[in-house]
Amino acid sequence: MPRPRFKRVLLKLSGEVLMGPSQFGIDPDTVARIAEEIAGVAKDHELCMVVGGGNIFRGLAGAAKGFDRASADYMGMLATVMNALAMQNALEKIGVDTRVQSAIPMATVSEPYIRRRAVRHMEKGRVVIFAAGTGNPFFTTDTAAALRAAEMGCEALFKGTSVDGVYDADPKKVPDAKRYESVSFNKVLSDDLRVMDASAVALCRDNNIPIVVFNIRERGNLAKVLGGEGTATIVQNGE
Numbered sequence: 001m002p003r004p005r006f007k008r009v010l011l012k013l014s015g016e017v018l019m020g021p022s023q024f025g026i027d028p029d030t031v032a033r034i035a036e037e038i039a040g041v042a043k044d045h046e047l048c049m050v051v052g053g054g055n056i057f058r059g060l061a062g063a064a065k066g067f068d069r070a071s072a073d074y075m076g077m078l079a080t081v082m083n084a085l086a087m088q089n090a091l092e093k094i095g096v097d098t099r100v101q102s103a104i105p106m107a108t109v110s111e112p113y114i115r116r117r118a119v120r121h122m123e124k125g126r127v128v129i130f131a132a133g134t135g136n137p138f139f140t141t142d143t144a145a146a147l148r149a150a151e152m153g154c155e156a157l158f159k160g161t162s163v164d165g166v167y168d169a170d171p172k173k174v175p176d177a178k179r180y181e182s183v184s185f186n187k188v189l190s191d192d193l194r195v196m197d198a199s200a201v202a203l204c205r206d207n208n209i210p211i212v213v214f215n216i217r218e219r220g221n222l223a224k225v226l227g228g229e230g231t232a233t234i235v236q237n238g239e
């Protein structure tokens, strides 16, 4: 059965996918390819984005190496600003109007996060890229994505990652894990399916914002999943 189509959506990109074939950092060819895909759908949608930072720095990993957790999380949030600027640059190069809004004020490189202004940008056809997560340590960009999706009145949150949906176990650890076409928020939470963190899932559940998990590494997939086609899992309220 085809999945529903949505007009105003938040696209969450895992930082890791921006590494492309590398082990760390930002691969310009990968960012350019993803930007092309976004340009292809930007006219038919009101789009905003949250980009993760896992290709550069994750707070938990920093804390495990001895950094104070809050400081490590701020470093992680700054990593997401670099990714947001890379994405903005790639999009503007191919004629897509964008604005970066950072949850940590950084007046020389981006606008501060102002909800009503962000909504207005989207109404004018600009792609708004939210940087620095929620601006608070002890969170992740998944939760930032759920929060911004709710604030922007998005109809759905699309999570572009390196797996093609939600499985009954982590498919990178359990090779014969089974993928769901559709799964409820409550099952994701009760079975502890860790494709996204629990606070993000709960926020989407409580605000009735479906999450579509898909593989952004596969060329052409973004247009397909936004069109209700292609391989993905929809997480929604219900059975």
Ligand SMILES: Nc1ncnc2c1ncn2[C@@H]1O[C@H](COP(=O)(O)OP(=O)(O)OP(=O)(O)O)[C@@H](O)[C@H]1O
Residues within 6 Å of the ligand: 013, 014, 015, 016, 017, 051, 052, 053, 054, 055, 058, 140, 142, 160, 161, 162, 163, 165, 166, 167, 168, 169, 170, 171, 172, 193, 194, 195, 196
């Ligand atoms: N039940 C599950 N179904 C699907 N994927 C799962 C599941 N459990 C764990 N995962 C893992 O979740 C990961 C998806 O999260 P992702 O890598 O996008 O992390 P992120 O924190 O959002 O991004 P970043 O790379 O910026 O840290 C996949 O790599 C996958 O291996």
Ligand SMILES: O=c1ccn([C@@H]2O[C@H](COP(=O)(O)O)[C@@H](O)[C@H]2O)c(=O)[nH]1
Residues within 6 Å of the ligand: 014, 015, 051, 052, 053, 054, 057, 058, 059, 060, 072, 073, 074, 075, 076, 077, 078, 079, 080, 132, 133, 134, 135, 136, 137, 138, 139, 140, 141, 142, 144
């Ligand atoms: O609201 C937030 C969002 C993110 N962080 C920190 O940034 C890194 C990178 O984000 P990912 O979601 O892992 O890609 C994250 O590990 C946190 O350390 C944050 O503190 N608050």
